[in-house]
Amino acid sequence: MGARRQPGAGKVLRGLAMRRPLKEAGVLLVIALTATAASWALRPDRLPLRADPAFYRLELDAPLIDPGPALALYDEGQDLFVDTRPAPPGSLPTIPGAVPIRAASFDDDLLDLFDFLAPDDPVILFGDGNLVPVSNIAARLKERGYGNVRILRGGIKAWIKAQGPVTGTASGKEGS
Amino acid sequence: MMRWLGLFCRLAVGGVFVFASWDKLLHPAAFAAAVDHYHLVPYPLLHPMAYALPLLELITGTALILGLCRRGAALIAGCLTVVFMIAIGSALIRGLDITCGCFHTDGGHAVGISLLVRDLVLLVMCWPPLWLADAGPRVPFLCKKD
Numbered sequence: 355m356g357a358r359r360q361p362g363a364g365k366v367l368r369g370l371a372m373r374r375p376l377k378e379a380g381v382l383l384v385i386a387l388t389a390t391a392a393s394w395a396l397r398p399d400r401l402p403l404r405a406d407p408a409f410y411r412l413e414l415d416a417p418l419i420d421p422g423p424a425l426a427l428y429d430e431g432q433d434l435f436v437d438t439r440p441a442p443p444g445s446l447p448t449i450p451g452a453v454p455i456r457a458a459s460f461d462d463d464l465l466d467l468f469d470f471l472a473p474d475d476p477v478i479l480f481g482d483g484n485l486v487p488v489s490n491i492a493a494r495l496k497e498r499g500y501g502n503v504r505i506l507r508g509g510i511k512a513w514i515k516a517q518g519p520v521t522g523t524a525s526g527k528e529g530s
Numbered sequence: 531m532m533r534w535l536g537l538f539c540r541l542a543v544g545g546v547f548v549f550a551s552w553d554k555l556l557h558p559a560a561f562a563a564a565v566d567h568y569h570l571v572p573y574p575l576l577h578p579m580a581y582a583l584p585l586l587e588l589i590t591g592t593a594l595i596l597g598l599c600r601r602g603a604a605l606i607a608g609c610l611t612v613v614f615m616i617a618i619g620s621a622l623i624r625g626l627d628i629t630c631g632c633f634h635t636d637g638g639h640a641v642g643i644s645l646l647v648r649d650l651v652l653l654v655m656c657w658p659p660l661w662l663a664d665a666g667p668r669v670p671f672l673c674k675k676d
Contacts, residue, residue: 375660378602382593386586394581401559405576410566420557507559 399515414485416492416503421516424478424506428518433476434467438491439510447520449480449513457487460494473499483509532658537666539655540594543607546652547591550633554584557635564631568617569624586610597668600659608656615649622646 394400419427427433428449435452437443443454455463471477477500481488485505492503506513514520554561562580565571571579586606593603614632621628621641630639639645659665 375601375605378599379605380602382589382599382602382606383586386582386589389585389589390578390582393585394578397558401562401577401580403577405562405566405573407573410563410573410576418563420560 414489416505418507419504420507421512425516425518433478436477436479438479438481438488450519450521474502477503478506480506481509483511532662533664533666536658536662539658540665543655544591544594547587551584551587553634560635564635567628568621570617604656604659608653611649611653615646618645
């Protein structure tokens with residue numbers, strides 16, 4: 355009674371056996387964290403370190419497509435690219451072949467496309483990178499029966515960054 | 531016999547982790563969105579995790595395949611698998627209709643019981659490389675010999 359129990363040999367061995375995996379795991383974690391920091395710092399298209407909740411909470415009315423896959427679809431020539439920015443057509447650099455559908459002149463712009471845009475045709479919408487106005491256009495297109503709509507993630511800026519072709523302007527500079 | 535079992539598990543788990551990391555490494559934004567669908571990770575940690583997790587998977591998988599630090603790698607692989615199971619389980623309990631984001635950031639498997647079973651098999655396969663004294667040949671540098 356009152357005698358202290360010595361830890362069993364099995365327990366000691368198990369403790370010693372776990373020390374090494376923990377040490378190795380620590381080494382691998384340090385390597386992974388260092389690689390993460392380097393990867394984040396070196397990537398040209400890196401995400402901001404702190405995520406913007408508004409971006410993720412936004413319920414979009416169409417799925418997003420990254421510039422890379424969008425560029426491949428552009429080369430295939432099957433999808434119609436739609437510029438949703440409010441500026442008058444031709445005043446800003448845009449994707450060659452893109453047609454304008456602007457919120458302010460939605461019905462007129464859509465009427466211009468009526469002859470060659472079928473409801474099932476694949477459409478990729480893009481703007482200046484702000485998803486809210488583009489999503490609104492997507493919602494209105496869906497109301498009119500155009501269901502095959504996607505939104506270019508990052509808009510025209512991401513497209514230019516991905517080295518997608520753009521039309522030039524007199525000034526040669528992209529507007530906001 | 532046990533040696534071959536250890537080697538098989540090491541290569542299988544390592545291969546799965548390397549394969550799983552690839553698409554996430556290429557598309558961190560899409561992976562961050564996939565993680566966000568679980569509603570488990572706070573926003574300040576979302577982007578760091580979108581970069582760190584695929585790299586941890588890649589390094590862990592590579593270490594298992596090469597047999598470097600394989601016990602530590604198996605321990606991390608097991609812990610990650612448990613975390614994935616918790617995330618999938620919680621999504622199932624909350625009735626979230628999402629894709630798992632395990633291997634592909636664009637689409638992929640919908641969260642379901644089959645994913646939990648798959649992860650359970652993966653978890654069991656982490657055991658031999660962690661506990662066996664000999665789990666097959668390894669690249670002979672960097673870590674101490676078993």
